[in-house]
Amino acid sequence: MKPKLVPPHRRRGKTIAGDYLLEVRGISKSFGRLSVLKGVDFSLARGNILVIIGPNGAGKSTLLKIISGLALPDTGEIYFAGELISNLAPYRIASRGITQLFQDIQLFLSMSVVENVMVGRHRHATTDFMSSGLSLKKARDDEQRVFEAALEKLALVGLEKAAFAAPASLSWGQQKLVGLARALASGAELLLLDEPYSGLVADEVTKLNQLIRALQSQGITIVIVEHLTDILMGIASQVIVFDHGEKIADGTPAEIQRDRRVIDAYLGGEQPGVREVDDQ
Amino acid sequence: MVLNGIKLLRQMPQKVAQARLQNRLLIILAIVFFTVPLGAGAYPVTIMIDIGFYCVVTMGLIMIMGLGGQISLGHGAFFGCGAYISAVLTTSYGWSPWAALFFAALVTGAIAGLVGRFMFRLHGLILAGVTLALNLVFFYLVTSMVDITGGAIGFMNIPPITIGGIGSQDLLFNYYFIWIMAFLLLIFSLNLTDSRNGRALRALNTYAGGSEDAAQVLGVNVLRYKVWAFVLSAVYASLAGSAYAHYTRIIEPNTFMIQYSAMVALMAIIGGRSSPWGAFLGAGLIIGLRELLRESVPVLVGGLSGAYELIAYGIILALALLFMPQGLVSVVRRAASKRTKINET
Amino acid sequence: MDSATALQIFFSGLNLGSIYTAVGLGFFVVYSVTRVLNLAQGEFVMLGGMLTVSFHNFGVPLVPSILLAIVITSLAGAGLYRFIMLPARSASGSTWVFLTLSFAFIIEGIALLIWGWEYRSLPAFLNTPSLRLAGATIFGQTPWVIGVTVGIVIALFVFFNRTMMGKALRACASEPLGARLMGISIGRMAIFSFTLAAGLGALVGALITPLTMTSYSMGLPLTAKGLLAAFVGGITRAEGVILGGFVFGMVEAITAGVIPGGYHNAIAPLILVIIFLSRRRGLLVTAGKG
Numbered sequence: 006m007k008p009k010l011v012p013p014h015r016r017r018g019k020t021i022a023g024d025y026l027l028e029v030r031g032i033s034k035s036f037g038r039l040s041v042l043k044g045v046d047f048s049l050a051r052g053n054i055l056v057i058i059g060p061n062g063a064g065k066s067t068l069l070k071i072i073s074g075l076a077l078p079d080t081g082e083i084y085f086a087g088e089l090i091s092n093l094a095p096y097r098i099a100s101r102g103i104t105q106l107f108q109d110i111q112l113f114l115s116m117s118v119v120e121n122v123m124v125g126r127h128r129h130a131t132t133d134f135m136s137s138g139l140s141l142k143k144a145r146d147d148e149q150r151v152f153e154a155a156l157e158k159l160a161l162v163g164l165e166k167a168a169f170a171a172p173a174s175l176s177w178g179q180q181k182l183v184g185l186a187r188a189l190a191s192g193a194e195l196l197l198l199d200e201p202y203s204g205l206v207a208d209e210v211t212k213l214n215q216l217i218r219a220l221q222s223q224g225i226t227i228v229i230v231e232h233l234t235d236i237l238m239g240i241a242s243q244v245i246v247f248d249h250g251e252k253i254a255d256g257t258p259a260e261i262q263r264d265r266r267v268i269d270a271y272l273g274g275e276q277p278g279v280r281e282v283d284d285q
Numbered sequence: 286m287v288l289n290g291i292k293l294l295r296q297m298p299q300k301v302a303q304a305r306l307q308n309r310l311l312i313i314l315a316i317v318f319f320t321v322p323l324g325a326g327a328y329p330v331t332i333m334i335d336i337g338f339y340c341v342v343t344m345g346l347i348m349i350m351g352l353g354g355q356i357s358l359g360h361g362a363f364f365g366c367g368a369y370i371s372a373v374l375t376t377s378y379g380w381s382p383w384a385a386l387f388f389a390a391l392v393t394g395a396i397a398g399l400v401g402r403f404m405f406r407l408h409g410l411i412l413a414g415v416t417l418a419l420n421l422v423f424f425y426l427v428t429s430m431v432d433i434t435g436g437a438i439g440f441m442n443i444p445p446i447t448i449g450g451i452g453s454q455d456l457l458f459n460y461y462f463i464w465i466m467a468f469l470l471l472i473f474s475l476n477l478t479d480s481r482n483g484r485a486l487r488a489l490n491t492y493a494g495g496s497e498d499a500a501q502v503l504g505v506n507v508l509r510y511k512v513w514a515f516v517l518s519a520v521y522a523s524l525a526g527s528a529y530a531h532y533t534r535i536i537e538p539n540t541f542m543i544q545y546s547a548m549v550a551l552m553a554i555i556g557g558r559s560s561p562w563g564a565f566l567g568a569g570l571i572i573g574l575r576e577l578l579r580e581s582v583p584v585l586v587g588g589l590s591g592a593y594e595l596i597a598y599g600i601i602l603a604l605a606l607l608f609m610p611q612g613l614v615s616v617v618r619r620a621a622s623k624r625t626k627i628n629e630t
Numbered sequence: 631m632d633s634a635t636a637l638q639i640f641f642s643g644l645n646l647g648s649i650y651t652a653v654g655l656g657f658f659v660v661y662s663v664t665r666v667l668n669l670a671q672g673e674f675v676m677l678g679g680m681l682t683v684s685f686h687n688f689g690v691p692l693v694p695s696i697l698l699a700i701v702i703t704s705l706a707g708a709g710l711y712r713f714i715m716l717p718a719r720s721a722s723g724s725t726w727v728f729l730t731l732s733f734a735f736i737i738e739g740i741a742l743l744i745w746g747w748e749y750r751s752l753p754a755f756l757n758t759p760s761l762r763l764a765g766a767t768i769f770g771q772t773p774w775v776i777g778v779t780v781g782i783v784i785a786l787f788v789f790f791n792r793t794m795m796g797k798a799l800r801a802c803a804s805e806p807l808g809a810r811l812m813g814i815s816i817g818r819m820a821i822f823s824f825t826l827a828a829g830l831g832a833l834v835g836a837l838i839t840p841l842t843m844t845s846y847s848m849g850l851p852l853t854a855k856g857l858l859a860a861f862v863g864g865i866t867r868a869e870g871v872i873l874g875g876f877v878f879g880m881v882e883a884i885t886a887g888v889i890p891g892g893y894h895n896a897i898a899p900l901i902l903v904i905i906f907l908s909r910r911r912g913l914l915v916t917a918g919k920g
Contacts, residue, residue, distance in 0.1 A: 073502050074501070074502075075498055075501065075502070094501075094506075095498075095501035095502055096501050096502075096504050096505055096506045096507065098502075099501065099502050099503060099504040100504045103502075104502050104503060104504075105502045107498070107499065111496035111498060111499040112494075112496075112499075113487065113488045113494060113495050113496065113499070113500075114493070114494025114495075115487055115490065115493040115494045115495060115559065116484065116487055116488070120484055123481075123484060124484050124485065124488050124500070124503055124505070125503050126481075127481060127484075127485055127503050127504050127505050128503070128504035130481045132480060132481050132482065133482070134477065134482050134513055134517065137476060137477050137480035137481065137482045137483065138473040138474070138476050138477040138480075139473065139476065140476040140480075144476075144480060144481075147481065148479075148480060148481070151481065187503070188503075191503050191504060356724055356727065358731075403907040403908075404907065406907075407907075409723060409724065410667050410723050410724065410727060411861060413667055413669070413727055413857075414667065414854070414857035414858060414860075414861050415858075415861075415903060415906070415907075417850075417853070417854035417857060417858075418854050418855070418857070418858040418899045418902070418903050419899075419903065420854070421851060421854050421855065421895075421896075421899050422896045422899050422900045422903070423896075424896075425892060425893075425895035425896035425899075426893070426896040428892055428895075429891050429892040429893045429895065429896060431891070492722045492724050492725075542850075542851075543850040543851060543854060544847070544850060547731060547734075547735070547850070550728070550731070551731075551732075551735075554728060591739075591742060592739045592740070592742035592743035593739065593743070594739070595735050595736070595738050595739030595742060596735070596736050596739035596740060596743075597739075598732075598735050598739075599732045599733060599734070599735030599736030599737075599738075599739060600732070600736060602728065602729075602731065602732035602735065603714055603729055603732040603733070603736075606718065606721070606725050606728055606729050606732065607714075607717055607718055607729075610721065610725060
């Protein structure tokens, strides 16, 4: 069924029925003459881990930006928990429970590690400018709560000892974890991770894996865009394969590994551990 | 944090040490500031009052430039707004100076809010041009509305602002007025910097390692925060402006022109944009330099001291930007942190 | 409004528009190559005017005076790049902007030192008398301003499109990586752009001195107006700057003719700021995405 393509800014407050936490319908995006995404559709159930793979330039990062609101699609809609979000400003989308961890992390370098994570807590505190400036009790209590929550998230990723360090003094892997802690502090139900494994050494990869599994068991839904396929097949509930802006496969890891089109386009022929399948 | 709850003590030892040092510094400075002038002559007091006005406006500017990371080269207009609104309301319409002070702050803040709402949809450097232009607009508006503002000649006979019997007709009163204002605003700014809102602002400052995208996806309404920082900075300038009007009793448009805006920007940069303390350092250094030049220039080559000041300001600004981009505050901080280093595991 | 007044306003608009365009082009040249907003541009204009007056008063004929002024100011522009901008080439954009501001302070101070507070003036070039055209009076310098500005625009057009240097500059602006690969040195392009902008500013300064007089402090307000004119049209393209300059000029001339008092000095920039801000808004689609 071809989804109806209506310009994003025409729709207001639309909702749809359904069980899926995230529904992406008919998303297309071009930069000038370069078409980066073409009519992408998929759905993601709550509590699942969706892994999106595909060669570079396949539009995966752009898709994440569109979901989190940092980029506007040319056509299509995105629904989160049944509510249309693709016409909202990014901070509004974030307050509905979606956040993103960027490929280059983008930590706030002028603040300490714990302060970075405290910013993650932003939407959970409501102190206004006057209360902050006058240091009213309400503000101080808020600050205490936010600080404690931030420390807790840092402890989750094992970095509570680095709380007062400058982000630039940490290794890349540690910075990634701080970024993750910051994202977790926002209490998001849906985490968008853009190439979280890039730049990590072997034991950091294992640790991140464990963390992601732990998050899933807490009920958080995760979308991961990545290159490293081996590791991810182990944790993914759903895999989507992109090629040149189009979705060419969508299913469980096992199904994907058997899919001929995927093998040809992406995995490049014979892949160790994958049985060659004759039927098509 | 300046004054903070006890629970935090257990968990943030280094922060607490820093806060303690800062509090102690504040108290010592307050004592010095408020007792020394009693014995000093009129001239040093006048200089300090000068520094005081620059300090307050610069503190506001640091709010938007340092925390928010946006460029504003038009703050002279807000300083002037406060001055003229207070002047006109008290002189021509008989308002109480205190009422005029608050009203001026409100109006100036509202104007900043309106302008900011549209202005901050632009990015970074372009703001420099827009704020410059708006400073011009203010200047020409004031010079044109001759009936109300006295035009280019200036506005005279502004009444003093008083508490009980004493008022700004006495020199010392002005000293205490502006410096108490400066300290109160300093405490407000410090509290703000270290709060949720301060962090949100610092997160936006792309010139100091912030990231608007990252802030957005964490739920920070970037536009709103920039506007609020701008409004606050305008209010600070307006308060100083009103006090200035009652101090000098005569104001003229040229005082609030682009050169003034550039001066406070200069002070903010040299002092250090990342902390409200930078305002004290920047204003103190520049005015100190000015006085030094005025003393020594007649001895040097005969020439207008104003010229040497301008050249000196330019050179210092360039040197600061090239070699000390974080400003004097960072130098002081480094010295202070060596004293408060507590062993972390 | 009778036709004489309308014609007067029209020529005034052309005059002002030419000035703003010429100043704006100075910003354009620097910005397009280096992405720097040169807040010292107004100072270059002031220098050009002051130097021309000084040489002329010294007895040097007009044209050599102007040429000398241009050369000296161009050197100042090169100096700005070489001694202030170059050491900071790895810094952020806002640092660069403030560095140009520091240079503006220095130039202003030097100007005050050399020439003092007074306003300086020149007679109209070749002592061209005021013209009377269908009831409107046009000051003799105006045709020079308009003519030379047109000449500047044409010259820049030829330069950017027909000469190797100009094409190299354009390449730097739009395709910095490609330009580097072609062996074009960005540093040399940058210093050239600053020098060119300074020289251009000096020429404008000499042009406008008979009209508006020069003084040491005219730099910053002129920078503000020139920048606004450049932005409104679009500082990234020369056509935009020209458009912005003439729009500003016309708006100012019309408001001057229609509104009594000095309000036009405030209203005109305000109108332009509103145009600029609302145009920006039109380009954005819902709350800041893109």
